[in-house]
Amino acid sequence: MATPPPFGPQPPHGGGPFPPPGQPQPGAGQPYPHGAAAEPWGRAWGQPYPAWAPTPPVNGLAIAALVLGVLCFLPGIGVVLGVVALAQIRKRGERGKGMAVAGIVLSTVGALLMTLAFTTGGARDAYEGFRSAASGAGGTFSVAKGECFDSRSGSLEGYAYDVDIVPCDGAHDAEVFASFAMPDGGGDFPGDDAVTEVADDRCHPYSEAYAMDTWALPADVDVYYFTPTRESWRYGDREITCMFGNVDPKAHLTGSLRQDRTTLDDDQLAFLEADAILNGAFDEMPGTEYVEDDLAGHKEWAAQVVDALERQAAALRVHDWEPTAERDVTDYAEALDEAREEWEAAHEADDADDFTDHWDAAHRLTDGSKAITAREALGLAIEPPTYDDEGTGGGDGEDGPGAEV
Incomplete structure (x- = not known):
């Protein structure tokens, strides 16, 4: 193996090392000297190492x-x-x-x-969600239809900041039956009175659609609601939540009050839908406390009840009932025909006492023994609802109390 030459200046090819200054230069072909005459390795390199350059900085x-x-x-x-x-x-x-x-x-x-x-609205939705979450202390919250909950304050009155969702089978403070957005909610906060009026007007009809069997609704149950506050309105809260609660703040509800097409069979649903026709007519009852305060208005209203009873009886007769309930429902439809005649007489009444007598007779037919027998055959509640001293309906009309939460 050939040994490479040392580092440093090299002589021309085939020549020897450079002579000291003042001596003649060697000619081509002279051999590279060895032995004592050779220069030492260190002096033959002749070039120092290059200086270290620093690394450029990162911009x-x-x-x-x-x-x-x-x-x-x-x-x-x-x-x-x-x-x-x-x-x-x-x-x-x-x-x-x-x-x-x-x-x-x-x-x-x-x-x-x-x-x-931004063009598809995703950023706006994300911002609204962030703003809503950031303002949670001032806004209401959502509880779904059919859910039951306990109020953390122990009351359904006043302000509520959060609730605890619990099973409806056990004891609970409230059961939600509807929720909806405030109409025309794009402007400024309309005020507590305006929000409460909307809740009153719409929560009661929703309650009748959720708990269709008014006979099964306990007498100590009333309608309550959550509404937006002035502060939550600024952050986009427009939701009103309708719920059932006990009129006694210290008492609870037990079991679900829901009776609609999700829980009823076909015969029960048909019977209650027909029953709702008459209930709707009673919702239009004049607002005066006594019949004599507005006899003309009551006589006009009696004509609406006559029409409702005719439609209710017709709805019962066209449905195909199970054999075990058909006879009882038919008998009840005949009782409705007799009640319609009493309301026709009330429409022609000469004074308030005559009007009230026909009203009482009609009530004994619509809520009497034939109604109870038909309901029992269908597996529905058989305890008629209570009424006040004047004979007017007690709990479920739009004049019933509602508490703002």
Whole structure:
């Protein structure tokens, strides 16, 4: 194996080392000297090691561009910083070109995604959700239809900030039967009285659609509701939640009050839908306390009851009932015909006493023994609802109390 020559200046090919100054230069073909005449290794190298050069710094704008691109924060600024960083890197010889390019690419993608979100409404929805969550202390909350809960304050009156959802089978403070948004909710807060009026007007009809069998509704149950507050309204809260609760603040409800098409069979549903026709007519009863205060209004209302009874009896007769209930329901339809005749007489009454007598006779037919027998055959409640001293319906009309929460 050939041994390489030492480092340093080398003589021409085939020649020896350079002679000391003042001596003739050797000619071509002279052998490389060996032995004592040879120069030592260290002196033959002749060149020092090159000086160490420092590593160029990383451009600061390139770092900033990459950070903004990764975070997708201020994408326009991220693009600008990346472009400026590339120019500085070329001019100054700094490092960070890859960071600057990555920052430009990520910021461009972020800008496109942000534009898409704003044009499709996604950003607005996200902002509204964030704003709603941030303002949770001032807003109401959602409880779904059919859910039961306990109030953390132990009351359904006053302000409520949160509730505990519990099974409806056990004891609970309330059962939600409906929720809806305030109509025309795009303007300023309409005031507590206006919100309460809307809740009163709409929660009671919803309660009759949820608990269709008014006979099964306990006498100590009333309608309550959650409504927006002035503070929550500013953050977009427009929801009214309707619920059943006990009129006694210290008492509870037990078991679900729900009786609609989700819990009833076909015969029960048909019977209660026909029954709702008459209930709807009674909801239109004049608001005066006594018949003599508005006899003309009551006589006009009696004509509506006559029409409702005719439609109720017709609905019962067209349904195909199970054999075990058909005879009892038919008998009840005949009782409704007799009640219709009493209301026709009330419509023609000469005075308040005559009107009230026919009303009482009709009530004994619509809520009497034939009604109870038909209900028992269908598996429905058989305890008639209570009425006040004047004979008017007690609990479920629109004049019933409602408490704002």
